[in-house]
Amino acid sequence: MTATDVPRRLGTRRPPSDRAFRGVVRGGGVLVLAIMSCVGVFLLVRAWQALRVAGLGFLTTQAWEPDSGNFGIAAVLVGTVLIALVAVSVALPLALGTSLYISEYAPTRLRRGLITLVDLMAAVPSVVFGLWGVFYLQGHLTDVARWISTVFAWFPPLSVQGADPSDPLSPVTLYTSSTFVAGLVVAFMITPIMTSIMREVFMQAPVGEREGALALGSTRWGMIRSVVLPYGLGGIVGGTMLGLGRALGETIAIYMIISPVFTVQWHVLQNGANSVSSLIALRYGEASPFGMSALMAAGLALFLLTLAVNFGASSIVARSRSGAHS
């Protein structure tokens, strides 16, 4: 007689030590999830009070007087984005050039030292760059800012209102504490981390394809353009987005440099700028409970912005060739 085949039940009986281990690490995961969601949910709940009062005006108002109900993040959010844009547009060519130099041009003996130097500079605290910006760059940059604003006066964001190019005695303070200075300091702050990421990816470009390009007679730049850059595109985008995220969240260097204004300052070379994080650093001390809620709302908006940038970066990197395995 033949019994019908019954699929055997397969299960894993784990020994007690393994069950304890899984329980402990799962507990760690749950705890981290609890902490992180606690931060997010608390931020949302506290911000909600202010957002309910301000309504949609929160996104369009250019003032910060929470206790009289007149507040919004239009000015500070635009300021944040402008500083980050200045920083990234300066840092991108610098980081691209430096990472290509380290991975393609530098002598082999120098390479290890340069990699260490760049990685080390990526860990230099931002307050050090802030010091450099305030005590050195600020004073030496007014000439550059004055020249750019004179030459490119026809381009509105680069013009400076109230400046008279023909007057050599026009006040220098018109050009200090501007979006441009803050953006430049942040640019040098994020250049090392961007360089580090791009260099990592460029060095992973397949040797066979490099040699193939060179064997077909391409120059070094031809090889870079046809092999290294396409391969490292994910790294370039990912590194840039990471730098952008850092630039958006940077507080202390910007706080030390800018003189805060609460209107949208399109003129990047002109005195006066603002950012969400420096607004929080500036106003947290004397904030009433409702003012604190408004600051939370501003922090939440900044968080959502950096979150969008981060997820955009990770999705682009994951789809690229070089980022598929990481």
Added chain:
Amino acid sequence: MTTTLPPVTTGAVGAPAPPRTVVPRTSVPDPAGAPRRPERRRQLGGTRIGDALALVGSGVAALALTAVVATQLAPLRGVPACVAVATALFLVVYAAVVSLDADAPAVRDRLVMVVVHGLAFVVLATLVFVVVFTLGRGLQALLHANFYTQDMSLAGPLDPLTVGGVGHAIVGSLIQITIALAVTVPLGLATAVFLTEVPGAFARFVRTVVEAMTALPSIVAGLFVYATAILALGIDKSGLAASMAISIMMLPIMIRSADVVLRLVPHTLKEASVGLGAGQWRTVWRVVLPTARSGLMTAIILATARGIGETSPVLLTSGFTASLNVNPLHGPMVSLPLAIFQFVKSPEPTMIARGFGTAAVLMALVVLLFVLARVVGAQDVAARARRTERVDRLMDYLRLAPLTLSRLVRRGDAPDSPTDTTGPGDVTAAPAPTPGEPS
């Protein structure tokens, strides 16, 4: 040139020698009458004198043209304008010079090479300058020993640098980062192990949330702790609150990089361990964590460097004090970044010098952490294997040394015995002395 075909074995024992195909020699036409010059080695690398001359010449030409433009043609005023014009002119002149004896792709190659070198030089010079500038401005504070040992409780804004220091900030930074590490290292590593070892929908969700929280601006972490712990729960501004803010900032960074490192552990190693009968816990403890040790240390140390240098979370949570406070539970506790921030707010030159000195101390601390990471990171599996091998060789030597020694002693007894044979197992024996040689 002769080509030997592989022998075709026919299976018969004692077959005749395999046939050889002989291809006529490839002969190089020899110009009989041409005089033979001595062969010269072709130069493959290095710089050619023409390239260097083109660079230098273009540089000089660009400077000269800039001078002409500035003095004769257009009103160029100021250093930035001249630098911009000189750079543009240099690129144009250099392209023209190179195009005299090279085609278009080569010209583009050279131009890109010059631009890349220039950009790299600007970045590296600026980064080094930032460090040197900080050290230089802080030097007068750094030279006093009291700067490292005293606190600022007795030093007013007008006091000279011989009074007061940042000892309290160094101690505060170390206490805060120690508490933060005590929280984040076990929690972060456990979570990273959870994400890789217990995969599933829940682990994916946790990973997504952690990745989202890496985007949390550090000031918002500080604001969160300020609003919950300090305003709502009534904990006063203290080292503990600052450590909480630093922990919230460090935790996602550490989990994310540790997760990446753990995922790189080869599956074959884990499978080998499980195949030998080890459970999951034993596999993780004996195989996964030791394999990933250097990467995990790097993750921890990079997160530590981030946590110790960030100002904004401690700005809101730790409070400011000028005196030493070693109790993290009570009273304000200042850390290095916050001390820098407070020092440079003052217009007094001595206070600003103190700020730069503190920045130098902070950078030294970060460099120290990096060196630590390098030292620990170098002790990976290969290094450990090398070290074990060295120790084994030493032990072998020590084990065999008495044998060799006794043999030498015996040889000393009978110096002229030519039939001194070495034992079969003795590999380290000295060569037998020749009869006439004095030993």
